[in-house]
Amino acid sequence: MLASVTEVLQLLADKEVKIWAIPEGEGFESKDVVMRIEGPYNEFGMFETTILGFLASSSGWATAARTVKEVAGDKTIICFGSKHVHPAVAPVMERATMIGGVDGVSCILAAKLVSRKPSGTVPHTAFLIVGDSVKVAEAYDEFMPSDAPRIMLVDTFKDEAEESLRGWQKPLGKIWTGSGWILQVSAAV
Numbered sequence: 001m002l003a004s005v006t007e008v009l010q011l012l013a014d015k016e017v018k019i020w021a022i023p024e025g026e027g028f029e030s031k032d033v034v035m036r037i038e039g040p041y042n043e044f045g046m047f048e049t050t051i052l053g054f055l056a057s058s059s060g061w062a063t064a065a066r067t068v069k070e071v072a073g074d075k076t077i078i079c080f081g082s083k084h085v086h087p088a089v090a091p092v093m094e095r096a097t098m099i100g101g102v103d104g105v106s107c108i109l110a111a112k113l114v115s116r117k118p119s120g121t122v123p124h125t126a127f128l129i130v131g132d133s134v135k136v137a138e139a140y141d142e143f144m145p146s147d148a149p150r151i152m153l154v155d156t157f158k159d160e161a162e163e164s165l166r167g168w169q170k171p172l173g174k175i176w177t178g179s180g181w182i183l184q185v186s187a188a189v
Contacts, residue, residue: 004058058096065100
């Protein structure tokens, strides 16, 4: 699946070249031509490595995201890539995953690039500072706007199962385990 065409167009915007590419988000096979750049080589040749990096990285991330989304079916998929890559890379990677079909991204800049609100969890840091997962969840619920998703981590202090069942007085939304499972918190919990 092709991604980062936008970045190539921006990079070469002031060059005397014509660019053709398949649309972002479209799949392709090995050896397919996905982009053509026509013009004097000295207008764009010095950017060859940059262009290949844009297309290879982002297309790989978009393709991986599409695969995950296909396997997940109707389940919501949020990319938390900003926790695992350099901050300068996170917006590009998470934008690519949106092209691939994920439902949300955690990186604020990536969300802005695709005109969406960022998604995510309350960070481990908040739980460590307060010292109690339930207190953080209750404070978040009390002070955050009602339309802010309630997705809470449950792997900071105890086993995910134990922490998920500990002290939840009302449904707050979803819980996120460090292993990547998101569970709906119900009134029965």
